[in-house]
Amino acid sequence: MKKITLTIAMIISVVTTAVFLQGCATSQAIADKSGAQLWGENCVRCHINPSPVDFNDEQWTTLSLHMRIRANLTQDETKKIFDFLKMSN
Amino acid sequence: MKTTKNNSVPIFIGKELGFKILNPKSLILICIFALGIGAACAQDSIQDQIQTLKDEIKSLKSEEQTHFMVRGFTQFGLEASDENINFNMTSFNPLLLWRQGDRFLFEGELEMEYMANQFRINLGYANASLIVSKGLVVRVGKFLIPFGTCVEKFHPSWINKFVTMPLGVGHDGIAPISDIGVEIRGGLQLGKSKMNYSLYAVNGPGIKDGMEEPDEAGMLSFENATDNNNNKAIGSRIGILPLSNSSLEIGFSGYYAMPGAEESPFMGDTLNEDLNYKDVTASLAAVDLSFVKVISPLKGILDIKGQYTLSNISDATYFNPEDTSRYTFTNNSMAYYAQLAYRPAMATNKVLQNLEVAGRYSVCNTPEGSLWHSKQSQIVLGLNYWIEWRTVIKINYQMTTIEREEMEEMPGMGSMTGTHSVADENMLFIHLAVGL
Numbered sequence: 420m421k422k423i424t425l426t427i428a429m430i431i432s433v434v435t436t437a438v439f440l441q442g443c444a445t446s447q448a449i450a451d452k453s454g455a456q457l458w459g460e461n462c463v464r465c466h467i468n469p470s471p472v473d474f475n476d477e478q479w480t481t482l483s484l485h486m487r488i489r490a491n492l493t494q495d496e497t498k499k500i501f502d503f504l505k506m507s508n
Numbered sequence: 509m510k511t512t513k514n515n516s517v518p519i520f521i522g523k524e525l526g527f528k529i530l531n532p533k534s535l536i537l538i539c540i541f542a543l544g545i546g547a548a549c550a551q552d553s554i555q556d557q558i559q560t561l562k563d564e565i566k567s568l569k570s571e572e573q574t575h576f577m578v579r580g581f582t583q584f585g586l587e588a589s590d591e592n593i594n595f596n597m598t599s600f601n602p603l604l605l606w607r608q609g610d611r612f613l614f615e616g617e618l619e620m621e622y623m624a625n626q627f628r629i630n631l632g633y634a635n636a637s638l639i640v641s642k643g644l645v646v647r648v649g650k651f652l653i654p655f656g657t658c659v660e661k662f663h664p665s666w667i668n669k670f671v672t673m674p675l676g677v678g679h680d681g682i683a684p685i686s687d688i689g690v691e692i693r694g695g696l697q698l699g700k701s702k703m704n705y706s707l708y709a710v711n712g713p714g715i716k717d718g719m720e721e722p723d724e725a726g727m728l729s730f731e732n733a734t735d736n737n738n739n740k741a742i743g744s745r746i747g748i749l750p751l752s753n754s755s756l757e758i759g760f761s762g763y764y765a766m767p768g769a770e771e772s773p774f775m776g777d778t779l780n781e782d783l784n785y786k787d788v789t790a791s792l793a794a795v796d797l798s799f800v801k802v803i804s805p806l807k808g809i810l811d812i813k814g815q816y817t818l819s820n821i822s823d824a825t826y827f828n829p830e831d832t833s834r835y836t837f838t839n840n841s842m843a844y845y846a847q848l849a850y851r852p853a854m855a856t857n858k859v860l861q862n863l864e865v866a867g868r869y870s871v872c873n874t875p876e877g878s879l880w881h882s883k884q885s886q887i888v889l890g891l892n893y894w895i896e897w898r899t900v901i902k903i904n905y906q907m908t909t910i911e912r913e914e915m916e917e918m919p920g921m922g923s924m925t926g927t928h929s930v931a932d933e934n935m936l937f938i939h940l941a942v943g944l
Binding site: 460468469478480485488490491493494495496 | 575577605607610611613615637639642643645647660661666667693694695696697702704705706747753754755757798800802809894896897898943
């Protein structure tokens with residue numbers, strides 16, 4: 420019973436925190452970053468930056484979901500990075 | 509009620525009620541006006557509907573509502589030890605991705621390997637994810653467990669800078685790799701910083717009772733398709749990226765499970781039926797760190813990663829079928845690794861740009877007093893050549909030291925004595941890893 424209560428409390432606190440943090444305004448410095456800059460900063464955390472020409476727009480859209488989930492990218496980062504990749508392929 | 513035939517005279521209806529109705533001309537004008545407005549509104553509404561339909565058709569035509577693609581990775585090459593030299597096909601993992609709209613993704617990976625004349629195929633993971641909101645993703649199915657970052661990040665062999673995983677991580681590790689359950693996760697902006705989180709409930713591990721493998725009694729077994737009890741393992745990871753350029757990430761992970769089955773594994777064995785592991789608990793914790801940054805004075809990219817993992821399993825009594833003895837031990841394990849890689853990506857020489865030097869040190873200590881007790885340490889030195897951003901040739905020299913305490917019977921004495929053994933295993937790997 421304690422475990423269930425603890426689990427529920429953890430879920431509620433994480434979801435509440437997530438919702439609260441969504442309300443936080445994105446800092447100007449990050450909001451101003453281009454897709455190219457975010458591509459350079461984020462992809463390299465795990466692997467060499469991918470070449471935009473390796474995939475078409477349709478494939479990049481699918482990969483954007485895959486990477487958003489796997490790398491826990493934020494929504495804004497994902498949109499900017501993959502818009503940049505689609506624009507550059 | 510009175511009415512009149514004279515149209516010029518206003519019509520009085522219900523005079524007794526005391527209100528006046530408009531004359532017929534006004535009435536007709538109002539009707540025409542109302543019809544006009546109605547028609548215009550109807551026209552607008554129809555136009556809107558047509559436009560909506562057009563947009564919908566356009567979006568269906570241009571935007572790929574569903575998309576299926578195959579990716580994955582493979583790794584193979586030469587492995588040389590003191591005993592033999594082999595060409596090994598270590599892995600071929602096709603990954604299937606299926607997207608529905610822009611919020612739903614299914615991903616499934618098969619792990620295929622051909623070693624020692626045996627072809628084996630396993631389900632690496634298969635799960636469905638739904639993006640619920642800006643910072644919330646719900647995932648169900650079999651997924652890689654975000655305990656630390658090593659398993660999730662280094663899983664594709666072309667991303668791992670080394671041929672092998674650090675000690676304590678992977679299929680013989682002290683932490684989970686993948687499991688079946690439900691997870692919520694996401695990434696969030698936190699002012700100039702970022703954070704990411706993951707919270708999950710999965711079937712959880714089992715605990716080895718020593719019946720089949722006496723040497724592994726007390727060890728957690730993470731590879732279970734079905735749960736052995738009604739308790740679910742729960743875990744979470746919080747990652748903080750304090751710098752606005754996302755170069756530094758520090759993560760904290762926790763995992764709790766009750767790995768024992770409800771019934772004693774020795775049911776029917778009257779001597780050992782009292783041995784039961786249903787109240788055994790397993791608590792795991794890890795801290796991970798990642799720092800990846802372009803260092804301009806060095807004209808390259810510096811990549812530092814590390815993780816420290818602790819496993820604590822509550823005390824229990826185990827049975828050794830080989831000598832019919834009972835024993836117990838403090839079931840704590842520890843593993844850590846630190847690795848560093850440098851690639852002169854901004855060098856003028858193209859060959860140099862694609863070269864990467866890497867080094868890793870890892871340690872894994874399993875519980876003293878257990879039959880699987882060992883102290884292992886490993887150093888790996890690597891030289892990688894990147895043919896393309898997802899194709900790499902890895903040359904690794906791996907030196908592993910394994911210390912063990914083994915109990916042996918004294919010849920003619922009938923008593924047991926402990927012997928300390930140290931073994932060194934050196935390996936050379938030349939592998940090609942390809943991201944498909």
